[in-house]
Amino acid sequence: MSNAILAQSISRQTVGQALRLMRQACRYEPSEMNALNRAALNLEACTWQYDGEALVIESATTQFQRYHVAYNGCDCKAGSTGRPCWHLAAFRLIQRAAELALTPARPRMTDAAYARAVAACDDLF
Numbered sequence: 001m002s003n004a005i006l007a008q009s010i011s012r013q014t015v016g017q018a019l020r021l022m023r024q025a026c027r028y029e030p031s032e033m034n035a036l037n038r039a040a041l042n043l044e045a046c047t048w049q050y051d052g053e054a055l056v057i058e059s060a061t062t063q064f065q066r067y068h069v070a071y072n073g074c075d076c077k078a079g080s081t082g083r084p085c086w087h088l089a090a091f092r093l094i095q096r097a098a099e100l101a102l103t104p105a106r107p108r109m110t111d112a113a114y115a116r117a118v119a120a121c122d123d124l125f
Helices: 001-009 012-025 030-045 086-103 110-125
Strands: 049-050 053-059 066-070
Touching: 012 030, 012 086, 030 086, 049 086, 053 086, 066 086
Parallel strands: none
Antiparallel strands: 049 053, 053 066
């Protein structure tokens, strides 16, 4: 799948799903949680562009400053020293949202299929 399709598949819904999953995963890491929460806020407030491989996002504090974020890190001051930054958290959040957007929804069972599954389980036990 091309990166353009991947980037276009991101929606507020998939970002929200990704945010919930990622918050759960980093709940015991305060610095990671802080970066993730700032990323969620600033993705709404700042202009950004994602092409499937890299994120370019404007600074939340410095006018006309943009940061480039990719798999190897972020070029901001915190990111260049290896500390968690919200730009990298935003990149990971957008990546996770894109993955979720491409995951096909599981079809729900019909009532008849559910009844057959329950009957099959009952036969086992």
